[in-house]
Amino acid sequence: MLKGIQAVRGMNDILPAETPYWQQVEDAVREVVQAYGYEELRLPLLEKTELFKRTIGEVTDIVEKEMYTFDDRNGDSLTLRPEGTAGCVRAGIEHGLLYNQVQRFWYGGPMFRHERPQQGRYRQFHQIGVEAFGMAGPGIDVEHLLMTARIWRRLGLDGLSLQINSLGSTTARRAHRERLVNYLRGRSDELDDDSRRRLETNPLRILDSKNPAMRALIDGAPLFSEYLEEQSLNDFAAIKSALTDAGVAYSENPRLVRGLDYYNETVYEWVTDQLGAQGTVCAGGRYDGLVEQLGGKPTPGAGFALGLDRIVTLLQQAGDSLLLRGPRAYLALVGLQAEQYSLLFAERLRNRLPGLRLTVNCGGGSIKSQMKRADKSGADIALVLGDEEMQNKQIGVKFLRLDRQQERVDQDEIDRYLKQELTF
């Protein structure tokens, strides 16, 4: 058994016990996103490695040690996408969709990062991404935040909190970074090992350190807010007041940093404390320089990604899935004649009641075991077809979830009967 082939580490099978939750999340997101006029894109899972190196940042952890990269047969270096924005922008430019235009896109699917798996973090994980292009000003950021808030409402998720920050323009960011590095270098004896390493790779991340011993050092560090230009300050203020007006609670986190290099101005995360160490369920922000960086003309951009695996876990923790589904019926068979007739009978019933989820017993078994299967399938009713019913052109109807007498109904009447009794 254990000698058999197992799934690749960190790449999970999603089984029938879980798929209803996935469908619920995907349906809700699709519904909301379409209600805001966003259009779907379907993008490749593989891109040229160079794309991610240039957009995410050469020295980020993702590019340095987390990408699934291999050579194609012709020698091109390809990479399984570790995130979606880069591919989306690439496609937009390649097909001329971003040239002097305003666009609202969404896409979804698996992403891949070679990290050590733990709760809420897998090597193949799933995101739905939302991206908007060609819109300067804070309006589009507010639109995205309101969309995400609506998605949580639609799913019935509470307990999520919103953190926001502004990183400022690219030039302000650079100035801040320089000051920060100087500050930290001056007190490098107070840095822990991780932070000393990050000083060279990603100094902003030091602000996010979980080590309590670093608290005092971090509290004294220069903040983004001290470097924001007037435009950034105004935009950020506009976003905050719009959130207040819309009744969306938020907290400002001056140390909130995104892991990818291309972010600027407004950034945000929706977080929960119910998922262990991996509490970010949605994150996004602005990336005004990205289109130009990939060879397009300067175009504002903004977007966010939803971590579906984590949202699904939250939904499961919240309790049973309230999927609106048609009722279930299970057709049990007694005798050869009934068995031969059953599939045809079921076809006719499905024609007349497309909303009914009808399972036909196959593979024999006693009536007793067939009834057991019916019960286990979750069916609301069992339909029984045996010699007597065949003779009388009737069918037995047994209600499995109600205290109610079993009945026999004419086969010609069964669709009308079920429609009435099951109310669908």
Added chain:
RNA sequence: GUGGACGUAGCUCAGUCGGUAGAGUCCCGGAUUGUGAUUCCGGUUGUCGCGGGUUCAAGCCCCGUCGUCCACCCCA
């Protein structure tokens, strides 16, 4: 990449001091010749993760290895 915990039946788990591998559940049949979920009876299910070592004897002790989970790092 680093650290800790854990690997026994399809699933959840027990297994004492090293002495012949266990329970519940699930599945199948019967009690009830055509009726589930309750009850009773019977039956099927094992490379104790894998490899080596110690021992008369290893699920149990030792070493290694693989896997899972959680945390660090990082991120959705």
